[in-house]
Amino acid sequence: MDLEAVRTFVAVADAGQFQKAAADLSITQQAVSKRIAALERSLGVRLFTRAPRGAELTIDGQAFLPHARELLRVAERAAGSVRTDRRPLRVDVINLRGATSGLMRDFHRAHPEIELDVMKLFEIEEAVAALRSGAIDATFRAVAAPGRPLPEGIESVRVLDEPLQLLTGPGHALAGARSVALGRLAGHRIWMPGIVPGTEWGAYYDDLVAEFGLTVEATGPNFGSDALLDTIADTPALATFMGAHTRLIWPxxxxxxxIPVTDPTPVYPHSLLWHRDNPHPALATLRSHLAAAADRPDATGTWAPGWVLPR
Known part of the structure; x- marks a missing residue:
């Protein structure tokens, strides 16, 4: 169905005259008549009758009018979903409780006029594919996992180095420590069921284990953060790593x-990724905000994998 013909039909119905509708649409009266005639042929019904005061809707025209209006509304929403000047900025934060979600909350407070769609995508391949297709405008990732360079056209900037902390229950041997040296954790069981092989955070912890001789266990089903915290609280033999900016609430x-980890402090590197050809006007605002808000701590005394792109 020709949407321009449908739009013309609604204009005539609202104006009550072909001439007035033509003026409203900035087209000729002849063009209005042709569009209405073509629409009537496609529907197989008469939509208007000529009357002394102009054009009046037939019974079929009255029945079609609310559907015509809805067709135009749907078309406008469909177009708006891909028009960067009309649709929300779509950003993948991976985890709503993590540090990157906090970065986006700060951005929203600083720029409430920018409409946002906050999304959660699991794998980096899925996120990069969404960047390339335009399904999302930006994603936060640890760039770049070994053997997986960024595709052509994907840009990145490191925006946050999040220190890892050791989380223990009250009965753990280190529970009373004000801080703990990373090397001292060798021999302690660190339980992290959320680690998934092949992910960038899986690669991060593989390198951490290999370099410092830690015991990080990813055994058992991952029932989420609440179940993890319950187990850590009740099991003196287990601890876990938690990002310093991760927002969790427990009883x-x-x-x-x-407990802060030192000598060195392992930091998880969060980077913002986007496609260099993405035209969304709010993307530049997000990048500027993150650049201005980013802390630039001295890298001395911290550790990150060698494959992570520099700041």
Whole structure:
């Protein structure tokens, strides 16, 4: 169905005259008549009758009018979904409780006029494919996992180095420590069921284990952060790593302890990725905001895998 003909039909119905509709649409009256005639042929019904005061809807025209209006609304929403000046900025944060979600909350507070769609995509391949197709405008990732260079056209900038902290229950041997040296964790069981082989965070912890001789266990089903915290609170033999900017709430009775890790402090590198040809006007604003807000800590005394792109 020709949407321009449908739009013309609605204009005539609203104006009550072919001439007035033509003026409203900035086309000739003859063009209006041709569009209405073509629409009537495609539907097989008369939509208007001529009357002394102009054009009046037939019974079929009255029945078609609300559907015609809805067709135009759907068409406008469909066009708006891909028009970068009209649709929200779509950003993948991976995890709504993580540091990158906090970065986007800060951005929203600083720029409430920019409409956002916050999304969660699991694998980096899925996120990069979404960047290339235009399904999303940006994603936060640890760039770049070994053997997986960024495709042509994908840009990145490192925006946050998040220190890891050791999270223990009250009965853990290190629960009373004000800080703990990374090398001292060798021999302690660090339980992280959320690590998935092949992900960038899986590669990160593989390197951490290999370099410092740690015991990081990814055994058992991953029932989510609440179940992880329950287990850590009740099991003195287990601890876990948690990002310093990760926002989790646990019952007061858990008495969990968050302990800074030092000498060196392992930092998880969060980078913003986008396609260099992405025209969304708010993307540049996001990048500028993150650049201005990014802390630039001294890298001395920190550790990140050698494959991570430099700041």
């Amino acid at each position: 007061a009775g858990h008495d969990l302890r968050s």
